Amino acid sequence: xxATLRFDLADPDEARDHRAALxxxxxLIELGRVAxxxxxxxxxxxxxxxxxxxxxxxxxxxSVELTSxxx
Numbered sequence: 001x002x003a004t005l006r007f008d009l010a011d012p013d014e015a016r017d018h019r020a021a022l023x024x025x026x027x028l029i030e031l032g033r034v035a036x037x038x039x040x041x042x043x044x045x046x047x048x049x050x051x052x053x054x055x056x057x058x059x060x061x062x063s064v065e066l067t068s069x070x071x
Contacts, residue, residue, distance in 0.1 A: 025070075032067040035059055 007018040038059040041047060047055070 028066060028070055031062050032070060035062045035067060 005021060007014045007021075009015045009018060038055045041055055042052060042059070
């Protein structure tokens with residue numbers, strides 16, 4: 001099975017979409033790193049309540065479905 005994406009690079013909107021498509025895997029990797037950082041920081045328990053709440057919020061913003069695409 002083959003999938004082909006086509007972009008008209010002369011169209012500024014499609015050129016931007018093309019760049020986003022190329023960066024997609026790298027973006028998912030970085031999101032995974034952020035999620036893992038939050039997870040490790042929360043597990044260590046060496047943070048205050050305010051930081052814990054913020055890390056939990058950040059972690060909740062990162063879709064597990066997205067980061068699981070890398071596995």
